[in-house]
Amino acid sequence: MKRGRADRTLIVAGVATIALGALALLDQTGTIDVRFDYMLPAVLAAIGVVLLSAGLGE
Amino acid sequence: MPADAPIEPKDPLPGPGQRRLTRSTTDKHIAGVAGGLGHYFGVDPIVFRVAFGAAALVSGIGLVAYIALVAFLPSDDGDPAWIDGRSKVTTAVLVGVLGVVAISMLAPPAFFFGPGLLGVAAFTALALVLFRAFGGRKDEDPARMIARATLALIGVAAALGAATGVGLVAALGGGPAMAGLAIFAGLMLITVGFLGGPRWLILPVTVLVLPLAVVSAADLDLTGGTGEREHRPLTVADIRPEYRVGAGRIEVDLRDVTLPAGRTEVKVSVGAGEARVLPPSGVCVSTTGSIGIGAADLPSGTEEGVNVPLDHRSSASGKPELVVDAEIGVGHLDVVRPLGGNCG
Numbered sequence: 106m107k108r109g110r111a112d113r114t115l116i117v118a119g120v121a122t123i124a125l126g127a128l129a130l131l132d133q134t135g136t137i138d139v140r141f142d143y144m145l146p147a148v149l150a151a152i153g154v155v156l157l158s159a160g161l162g163e
Numbered sequence: 164m165p166a167d168a169p170i171e172p173k174d175p176l177p178g179p180g181q182r183r184l185t186r187s188t189t190d191k192h193i194a195g196v197a198g199g200l201g202h203y204f205g206v207d208p209i210v211f212r213v214a215f216g217a218a219a220l221v222s223g224i225g226l227v228a229y230i231a232l233v234a235f236l237p238s239d240d241g242d243p244a245w246i247d248g249r250s251k252v253t254t255a256v257l258v259g260v261l262g263v264v265a266i267s268m269l270a271p272p273a274f275f276f277g278p279g280l281l282g283v284a285a286f287t288a289l290a291l292v293l294f295r296a297f298g299g300r301k302d303e304d305p306a307r308m309i310a311r312a313t314l315a316l317i318g319v320a321a322a323l324g325a326a327t328g329v330g331l332v333a334a335l336g337g338g339p340a341m342a343g344l345a346i347f348a349g350l351m352l353i354t355v356g357f358l359g360g361p362r363w364l365i366l367p368v369t370v371l372v373l374p375l376a377v378v379s380a381a382d383l384d385l386t387g388g389t390g391e392r393e394h395r396p397l398t399v400a401d402i403r404p405e406y407r408v409g410a411g412r413i414e415v416d417l418r419d420v421t422l423p424a425g426r427t428e429v430k431v432s433v434g435a436g437e438a439r440v441l442p443p444s445g446v447c448v449s450t451t452g453s454i455g456i457g458a459a460d461l462p463s464g465t466e467e468g469v470n471v472p473l474d475h476r477s478s479a480s481g482k483p484e485l486v487v488d489a490e491i492g493v494g495h496l497d498v499v500r501p502l503g504g505n506c507g
Contacts, residue, residue: 115356118365119349125372126345132379133338141455141469144380148373155365 117158121151185239186232196232199239227265292366322370330374334385334434334492335409341375348372380470381455383492385409385434396420399427407432414439422446422483430488431496439497442485447477447506450498452489459489459496477506 128147132139187198190208197215201208218225234257237244246254333341348368355364377383387407395416396402406415406429413433420443431438442448448462450473458467463475473489473496489496 110359112356112359112362115360115362115365116353117356118368119352119354119356122349122352122368122372123346124349125376126342126349129345129372129375129379130339130342133333133342138382139379141380144376148376159362 113161114155114159118155121154125151184236186236188238188240194229194233195238196229196236199236200232202239224265227261231261322366325367326370326374329371330378330383331385333375333378334383336384336386338375338378341371342379345372345375381492382453382490383434383455384432384490385492387432387434399423402427402429405430405432406438408436408438409434410436412437412439414441416441417443417485419443422485424481424483426484426486428486428488430490432490433492433494433496435493437495437497438489438491439499440487440489441499442487442501443483444502445482446501447482447484448498448501449477449484449486450475450489451486452491454489454491454494454496456493457491457495459491459498461496461498462500482506 125147128137128139128144131137184203185199186195187202187208188195190198190201192198192212197208197211200211215225215229218228234245237247246257249257329341345368348371352364352368355361387409389410390408391412392406392408393414393416394403394406397419399420399422402417402420406413411433413431413436415429415431415438417429418441422443429440431440450459450461450463452473454466454471454473456469457471458465459471459473461473461475462477466473473487477484485501487498489498
């Protein structure tokens with residue numbers, strides 16, 4: 106990691122975290138009903154995007 | 164190469180005191196794995212051949228183990244292992260594929276697609292990331308490696324403890340707050356990312372988000388107390404609007420109740436644990452609701468897995484109909500088949 110420069114991986118991880126957090130918030134407040142069928146791919150996709158970002162940044 | 168040609172070792176063989184596990188080139192039927200194992204352990208290779216064959220027939224795991232050993236063992240004539248010299252990506256992919264196949268063969272099919280495998284993968288990934296985060300390298304001094312691995316293990320234990328805590332808070336009604344915290348943590352990651360901060364911050368955020376995702380997806384709700392509860396209403400008027408336990412076991416015995424004609428609904432909610440419903444005799448039992456993770460024994464059959472729907476409508480045929488509306492986060496539902504029923 107290069108200090109002082111924007112870290113794309115952290116930014117992408119932040120966006121993915123916000124997306125998953127929003128999904129969980131909507132489920133917890135009863136707005137939508139998130140099941141494993143949707144949450145599992147969403148989590149895996151988020152992990153994949155972060156890993157891709159880290160890999161492309163090397 | 165002719166069979167009688169002298170073999171020139173490419174990698175000098177170890178001396179008498181330095182035993183090394185290799186694939187045999189002289190005692191082989193397929194790839195020399197059993198021969199090499201027999202030589203290494205000083206037993207007849209037929210023992211390993213039978214073991215591999217039996218394990219392959221019983222669960223297929225013998226085949227996976229054999230392929231893994233073919234890939235990772237060097238040959239006794241000095242040929243390096245197939246994996247030697249391959250890229251890290253190839254090694255990681257091979258180990259991952261073999262691990263997934265092995266686990267799926269050892270465990271029930273639901274484990275492969277369910278949270279079990281995800282848990283194993285998450286634990287392994289977390290251990291590896293922590294090992295690297297503590298400065299570990301695969302070619303370093305063994306003592307330092309063990310020290311770093313111990314630190315990583317402690318880190319994994321702390322992370323699992325924290326994840327359990329987050330999951331409990333979310334399941335006990337703090338879900339919206341935890342989700343809000345996750346969104347805030349995401350914003351902080353973005354801010355830190357723009358400032359070029361450390362990447363290890365992703366780890367604590369992961370510990371926050373993953374259990375929250377599991378609790379949300381499983382509809383895990385531990386409110387309602389814990390323990391073992393038994394309810395035995397005597398009349399329809401005694402039936403409560405809902406029978407609930409956060410974590411534990413609940414039994415609703417309706418065998419003394421005479422149901423009126425038409426539908427009578429019983430709602431049962433369990434966060435984590437087991438629910439058992441005993442219907443009166445001579446009624447048709449329908450079920451509705453769902454199980455986040457677990458299994459259900461219903462009059463209509465057995466269901467298990469992740470997000471198990473419980474919707475089964477029994478054709479009434481003039482008999483009273485009992486509708487069991489069950490919401491189980493993680494656990495088991497047992498609806499006993501009524502005497503004189505069910506109605507198909």
